[in-house]
Amino acid sequence: MNHLAASPRSRVLIEGEYALTQRNFDQIAAFLRDETGIALTEAKATLVYSRLAKRIRKLGLASFDEYCAFAVSPAGAGERTEMMAALTTNVTRFFREPHHFDHFRASVGPRLIEAAKSGARVRLWSAACSSGEEPYSLALTILGLCPDIGRYDLRILASDIDPNIVAKAKAGRYREDAVAPIPAALRTRWLSRDGERDGMWTVRPEVRDLIVFKELNLIGDWPMRGQFDAIFCRNVVIYFEEATQAFLWNRFKNALTPEGRLYIGHSERVDVAGYESDGLTVYKLSGAR
Ligand SMILES: C[S@@+](CC[C@H](N)C(=O)[O-])C[C@H]1O[C@@H](n2cnc3c(N)ncnc32)[C@H](O)[C@@H]1O
Known part of the structure:
Protein backbone atom coordinates (compact mmCIF):
# COMPACT_ATOMS: atom_id res chain seq x y z
CA MET A 1 0.00 0.00 0.00
CA THR A 88 -9.24 -4.00 -14.96
CA THR A 89 -10.74 -5.00 -18.28
CA ASN A 90 -14.16 -6.62 -18.06
CA VAL A 91 -14.78 -7.34 -21.74
CA THR A 92 -16.70 -10.59 -22.15
CA ARG A 93 -19.49 -12.13 -24.22
CA PHE A 94 -21.99 -14.98 -24.06
CA PHE A 95 -20.48 -18.08 -25.68
CA ARG A 96 -17.17 -16.29 -26.22
CA GLU A 97 -14.70 -18.71 -27.84
CA PRO A 98 -17.55 -21.08 -28.69
CA HIS A 99 -15.27 -24.08 -29.31
CA HIS A 100 -14.89 -24.35 -25.51
CA PHE A 101 -18.63 -24.81 -25.06
CA ASP A 102 -18.67 -27.31 -27.97
CA HIS A 103 -15.82 -29.21 -26.27
CA PHE A 104 -17.62 -29.17 -22.94
CA ARG A 105 -20.93 -30.23 -24.52
CA ALA A 106 -19.34 -33.11 -26.42
CA SER A 107 -16.70 -34.54 -24.13
CA VAL A 108 -17.01 -33.26 -20.57
CA GLY A 109 -20.63 -32.36 -19.87
CA PRO A 110 -22.27 -35.76 -20.55
CA ARG A 111 -19.82 -37.55 -18.24
CA LEU A 112 -20.34 -34.99 -15.45
CA ILE A 113 -24.11 -35.02 -15.81
CA GLU A 114 -24.13 -38.81 -15.53
CA ALA A 115 -21.94 -38.53 -12.43
CA ALA A 116 -24.27 -35.93 -10.90
CA LYS A 117 -27.29 -38.14 -11.65
CA SER A 118 -25.54 -40.99 -9.84
CA GLY A 119 -25.21 -38.80 -6.76
CA ALA A 120 -21.70 -37.36 -7.27
CA ARG A 121 -20.77 -33.83 -6.34
CA VAL A 122 -19.83 -31.91 -9.50
CA ARG A 123 -18.20 -28.50 -9.31
CA LEU A 124 -17.26 -26.10 -12.11
CA TRP A 125 -15.48 -22.76 -11.78
CA SER A 126 -15.59 -19.63 -13.86
CA ALA A 127 -12.51 -18.09 -12.26
CA ALA A 128 -12.68 -14.55 -13.70
CA CYS A 129 -16.36 -14.35 -14.49
CA SER A 130 -16.65 -10.61 -15.17
CA SER A 131 -20.31 -9.64 -15.70
CA GLY A 132 -21.48 -13.27 -15.80
CA GLU A 133 -21.71 -14.14 -19.48
CA GLU A 134 -19.16 -16.97 -19.08
CA PRO A 135 -20.75 -18.86 -16.15
CA TYR A 136 -24.24 -18.39 -17.62
CA SER A 137 -23.01 -19.76 -20.97
CA LEU A 138 -21.70 -22.78 -19.12
CA ALA A 139 -24.95 -23.19 -17.18
CA LEU A 140 -26.97 -22.89 -20.41
CA THR A 141 -24.75 -25.48 -22.10
CA ILE A 142 -25.46 -27.90 -19.24
CA LEU A 143 -29.18 -27.11 -19.21
CA GLY A 144 -29.23 -27.79 -22.96
CA LEU A 145 -27.99 -31.30 -22.17
CA CYS A 146 -30.03 -31.83 -18.99
CA PRO A 147 -32.88 -29.39 -18.30
CA ASP A 148 -33.47 -30.77 -14.79
CA ILE A 149 -29.83 -30.59 -13.66
CA GLY A 150 -30.93 -28.36 -10.76
CA ARG A 151 -32.19 -31.50 -9.01
CA TYR A 152 -28.62 -32.81 -8.71
CA ASP A 153 -25.48 -31.66 -6.93
CA LEU A 154 -23.88 -29.76 -9.82
CA ARG A 155 -22.93 -26.15 -9.16
CA ILE A 156 -20.82 -23.47 -10.79
CA LEU A 157 -18.65 -21.11 -8.78
CA ALA A 158 -18.45 -17.74 -10.57
CA SER A 159 -15.82 -15.46 -9.09
CA ASP A 160 -14.03 -12.24 -9.90
CA ILE A 161 -11.83 -9.80 -8.03
CA ASP A 162 -14.13 -6.86 -8.75
CA PRO A 163 -17.14 -6.77 -6.37
CA ASN A 164 -19.07 -4.39 -8.64
CA ILE A 165 -18.84 -6.74 -11.58
CA VAL A 166 -19.76 -9.75 -9.42
CA ALA A 167 -22.92 -7.89 -8.35
CA LYS A 168 -23.71 -7.27 -12.01
CA ALA A 169 -23.14 -10.94 -12.83
CA LYS A 170 -25.44 -11.98 -10.01
CA ALA A 171 -28.20 -9.67 -11.25
CA GLY A 172 -28.13 -11.51 -14.60
CA ARG A 173 -29.67 -8.67 -16.61
CA TYR A 174 -28.46 -8.08 -20.16
CA ARG A 175 -29.20 -5.93 -23.16
CA GLU A 176 -30.78 -7.41 -26.26
CA ASP A 177 -27.53 -7.20 -28.26
CA ALA A 178 -25.59 -8.95 -25.46
CA VAL A 179 -27.90 -11.99 -25.48
CA ALA A 180 -27.80 -12.33 -29.28
CA PRO A 181 -25.03 -15.02 -29.25
CA ILE A 182 -27.18 -17.32 -27.07
CA PRO A 183 -28.78 -20.00 -29.25
CA ALA A 184 -32.45 -19.01 -29.68
CA ALA A 185 -33.86 -22.18 -28.10
CA LEU A 186 -31.80 -21.69 -24.94
CA ARG A 187 -32.50 -17.97 -24.79
CA THR A 188 -36.26 -18.27 -24.95
CA ARG A 189 -36.34 -21.12 -22.47
CA TRP A 190 -33.90 -19.87 -19.86
CA LEU A 191 -34.05 -16.06 -20.07
CA SER A 192 -37.06 -13.78 -19.92
CA ARG A 193 -37.62 -10.50 -21.69
CA ASP A 194 -38.21 -7.68 -19.27
CA GLY A 195 -40.72 -5.83 -21.41
CA GLU A 196 -41.18 -4.62 -24.94
CA ARG A 197 -39.65 -1.23 -24.40
CA ASP A 198 -36.42 -1.51 -22.43
CA GLY A 199 -35.04 -4.40 -24.48
CA MET A 200 -33.45 -6.09 -21.46
CA TRP A 201 -33.34 -9.80 -20.75
CA THR A 202 -33.03 -11.48 -17.33
CA VAL A 203 -31.60 -14.91 -16.66
CA ARG A 204 -34.28 -17.09 -15.06
CA PRO A 205 -33.86 -18.15 -11.41
CA GLU A 206 -33.46 -21.85 -12.39
CA VAL A 207 -30.24 -20.87 -14.20
CA ARG A 208 -29.01 -18.52 -11.50
CA ASP A 209 -29.60 -21.17 -8.86
CA LEU A 210 -26.90 -23.34 -10.46
CA ILE A 211 -24.34 -20.61 -9.83
CA VAL A 212 -22.71 -19.30 -6.67
CA PHE A 213 -21.24 -15.81 -7.14
CA LYS A 214 -18.26 -14.73 -5.05
CA GLU A 215 -15.63 -12.03 -4.91
CA LEU A 216 -12.27 -13.82 -5.15
CA ASN A 217 -8.72 -12.77 -5.99
CA LEU A 218 -6.93 -15.43 -8.05
CA ILE A 219 -3.61 -14.51 -6.44
CA GLY A 220 -5.07 -14.24 -2.92
CA ASP A 221 -6.44 -16.84 -0.53
CA TRP A 222 -8.96 -19.33 -1.86
CA PRO A 223 -11.57 -20.33 0.73
CA MET A 224 -12.82 -23.32 -1.32
CA ARG A 225 -11.84 -26.76 -0.09
CA GLY A 226 -13.15 -29.14 -2.76
CA GLN A 227 -11.79 -29.68 -6.28
CA PHE A 228 -13.31 -28.67 -9.62
CA ASP A 229 -14.26 -30.87 -12.56
CA ALA A 230 -13.66 -27.98 -14.95
CA ILE A 231 -12.11 -24.56 -14.55
CA PHE A 232 -12.70 -21.76 -17.03
CA CYS A 233 -9.93 -19.21 -16.51
CA ARG A 234 -10.04 -17.25 -19.72
CA ASN A 235 -8.64 -13.89 -20.77
CA VAL A 236 -7.32 -12.86 -17.39
CA VAL A 237 -3.76 -14.25 -17.09
CA ILE A 238 -2.95 -12.44 -20.31
CA TYR A 239 -2.68 -9.36 -18.05
CA PHE A 240 -0.29 -11.08 -15.60
CA GLU A 241 3.49 -11.40 -15.67
CA GLU A 242 4.79 -14.84 -16.69
CA ALA A 243 5.77 -15.80 -13.14
CA THR A 244 2.25 -15.02 -11.90
CA GLN A 245 0.77 -17.05 -14.74
CA ALA A 246 2.95 -20.04 -13.83
CA PHE A 247 2.00 -19.64 -10.15
CA LEU A 248 -1.66 -19.82 -11.09
CA TRP A 249 -1.33 -22.77 -13.49
CA ASN A 250 0.47 -24.70 -10.75
CA ARG A 251 -2.20 -23.72 -8.24
CA PHE A 252 -4.96 -24.98 -10.53
CA LYS A 253 -3.33 -28.44 -10.61
CA ASN A 254 -4.39 -28.94 -6.98
CA ALA A 255 -7.80 -27.39 -7.61
CA LEU A 256 -8.66 -29.80 -10.45
CA THR A 257 -10.09 -33.29 -9.98
CA PRO A 258 -7.92 -36.02 -11.58
CA GLU A 259 -10.06 -35.89 -14.73
CA GLY A 260 -10.66 -32.13 -14.58
CA ARG A 261 -10.29 -29.80 -17.56
CA LEU A 262 -8.81 -26.31 -17.70
CA TYR A 263 -10.11 -23.90 -20.35
CA ILE A 264 -7.97 -20.83 -21.06
CA GLY A 265 -8.19 -17.79 -23.35
CA HIS A 266 -7.26 -17.87 -27.03
CA SER A 267 -4.04 -15.88 -26.59
CA GLU A 268 -2.92 -17.67 -23.42
CA ARG A 269 -0.91 -20.87 -22.96
CA VAL A 270 -0.08 -23.20 -20.11
CA ASP A 271 3.66 -23.75 -20.01
CA VAL A 272 4.25 -25.46 -16.68
CA ALA A 273 4.83 -29.21 -16.27
CA GLY A 274 1.96 -31.49 -15.38
CA TYR A 275 -0.58 -30.63 -18.05
CA GLU A 276 -1.29 -31.93 -21.53
CA SER A 277 -3.47 -30.59 -24.28
CA ASP A 278 -7.03 -31.84 -24.65
CA GLY A 279 -7.94 -29.62 -27.61
CA LEU A 280 -7.59 -25.99 -28.60
CA THR A 281 -6.73 -24.07 -25.39
CA VAL A 282 -8.13 -26.92 -23.26
CA TYR A 283 -5.86 -28.81 -20.86
CA LYS A 284 -6.02 -31.87 -18.64
CA LEU A 285 -3.57 -33.13 -16.03
CA SER A 286 -0.78 -35.24 -17.55
CA GLY A 287 -1.83 -38.85 -17.91
CA ALA A 288 -5.50 -38.11 -17.13
CA ARG A 289 -8.27 -39.82 -19.06
C1 LIG B 1 -11.40 -9.72 -19.78
S1 LIG B 1 -12.34 -10.28 -18.40
C2 LIG B 1 -12.55 -12.01 -18.84
C3 LIG B 1 -13.96 -12.49 -18.62
C4 LIG B 1 -14.25 -13.92 -19.07
N1 LIG B 1 -13.41 -14.88 -18.37
C5 LIG B 1 -14.08 -14.05 -20.56
O1 LIG B 1 -13.11 -14.69 -21.02
O2 LIG B 1 -14.90 -13.50 -21.29
C6 LIG B 1 -11.08 -10.34 -17.13
C7 LIG B 1 -11.65 -10.38 -15.72
O3 LIG B 1 -10.61 -10.75 -14.83
C8 LIG B 1 -10.83 -10.10 -13.60
N2 LIG B 1 -9.58 -10.13 -12.83
C9 LIG B 1 -8.45 -9.42 -13.01
N3 LIG B 1 -7.53 -9.73 -12.09
C10 LIG B 1 -8.08 -10.69 -11.31
C11 LIG B 1 -7.63 -11.42 -10.17
N4 LIG B 1 -6.40 -11.25 -9.65
N5 LIG B 1 -8.47 -12.31 -9.60
C12 LIG B 1 -9.70 -12.51 -10.10
N6 LIG B 1 -10.20 -11.84 -11.17
C13 LIG B 1 -9.39 -10.95 -11.77
C14 LIG B 1 -11.31 -8.73 -14.00
O4 LIG B 1 -12.01 -8.08 -12.96
C15 LIG B 1 -12.17 -9.04 -15.22
O5 LIG B 1 -13.53 -9.15 -14.87
Missing part, protein backbone atom coordinates in the same frame (compact mmCIF):
# COMPACT_ATOMS: atom_id res chain seq x y z
CA ASN A 2 3.01 2.26 0.57
CA HIS A 3 3.40 2.38 -3.18
CA LEU A 4 0.76 5.06 -3.25
CA ALA A 5 2.38 7.40 -0.74
CA ALA A 6 2.79 11.05 -1.74
CA SER A 7 6.01 11.77 -3.56
CA PRO A 8 8.19 14.59 -4.88
CA ARG A 9 7.83 15.81 -8.46
CA SER A 10 8.89 13.55 -11.29
CA ARG A 11 8.74 13.39 -15.11
CA VAL A 12 5.26 14.06 -16.53
CA LEU A 13 3.98 11.15 -18.64
CA ILE A 14 0.62 12.64 -19.60
CA GLU A 15 -0.24 16.33 -19.61
CA GLY A 16 -3.89 17.10 -19.23
CA GLU A 17 -6.49 18.24 -16.80
CA TYR A 18 -4.29 16.54 -14.17
CA ALA A 19 -0.62 15.69 -14.83
CA LEU A 20 0.21 11.99 -14.52
CA THR A 21 3.84 11.72 -13.45
CA GLN A 22 6.19 8.78 -13.80
CA ARG A 23 6.10 8.39 -10.04
CA ASN A 24 2.29 8.39 -9.94
CA PHE A 25 2.26 5.76 -12.69
CA ASP A 26 4.84 3.58 -10.93
CA GLN A 27 2.90 3.78 -7.66
CA ILE A 28 -0.37 2.85 -9.32
CA ALA A 29 1.25 0.04 -11.34
CA ALA A 30 2.93 -1.40 -8.22
CA PHE A 31 -0.38 -1.27 -6.33
CA LEU A 32 -2.21 -3.06 -9.15
CA ARG A 33 0.49 -5.72 -9.53
CA ASP A 34 0.59 -6.44 -5.80
CA GLU A 35 -3.20 -6.51 -5.38
CA THR A 36 -4.27 -8.27 -8.57
CA GLY A 37 -1.25 -9.69 -10.42
CA ILE A 38 -1.96 -7.38 -13.36
CA ALA A 39 1.20 -5.96 -14.93
CA LEU A 40 0.87 -2.45 -16.39
CA THR A 41 3.57 -1.29 -18.78
CA GLU A 42 4.12 2.37 -19.54
CA ALA A 43 2.30 1.81 -22.83
CA LYS A 44 -0.85 1.80 -20.67
CA ALA A 45 -0.23 5.31 -19.28
CA THR A 46 -3.03 6.79 -21.42
CA LEU A 47 -5.46 4.16 -20.16
CA VAL A 48 -4.45 4.81 -16.55
CA TYR A 49 -4.88 8.52 -17.12
CA SER A 50 -8.30 8.34 -18.73
CA ARG A 51 -9.77 5.84 -16.28
CA LEU A 52 -8.42 7.48 -13.12
CA ALA A 53 -8.95 11.10 -14.19
CA LYS A 54 -12.67 10.27 -13.97
CA ARG A 55 -12.18 9.12 -10.37
CA ILE A 56 -10.19 12.27 -9.49
CA ARG A 57 -12.93 14.44 -10.95
CA LYS A 58 -15.64 12.51 -9.13
CA LEU A 59 -13.80 12.79 -5.81
CA GLY A 60 -13.17 16.51 -6.33
CA LEU A 61 -9.40 16.12 -5.95
CA ALA A 62 -6.80 18.36 -7.60
CA SER A 63 -4.08 15.98 -8.85
CA PHE A 64 -2.80 12.43 -9.21
CA ASP A 65 -0.58 13.12 -6.18
CA GLU A 66 -3.68 13.86 -4.10
CA TYR A 67 -5.44 10.85 -5.56
CA CYS A 68 -2.57 8.47 -4.68
CA ALA A 69 -2.34 9.95 -1.16
CA PHE A 70 -6.09 9.49 -0.67
CA ALA A 71 -6.07 5.92 -1.96
CA VAL A 72 -3.39 4.91 0.53
CA SER A 73 -5.12 6.57 3.50
CA PRO A 74 -7.43 4.63 5.85
CA ALA A 75 -10.38 6.54 4.35
CA GLY A 76 -9.32 5.36 0.87
CA ALA A 77 -10.10 1.64 1.29
CA GLY A 78 -13.20 1.92 -0.91
CA GLU A 79 -11.24 3.92 -3.44
CA ARG A 80 -8.62 1.19 -3.73
CA THR A 81 -11.41 -1.14 -4.87
CA GLU A 82 -12.71 1.51 -7.28
CA MET A 83 -9.19 2.00 -8.66
CA MET A 84 -8.78 -1.71 -9.22
CA ALA A 85 -12.19 -1.90 -10.89
CA ALA A 86 -11.33 1.08 -13.10
CA LEU A 87 -8.06 -0.46 -14.24
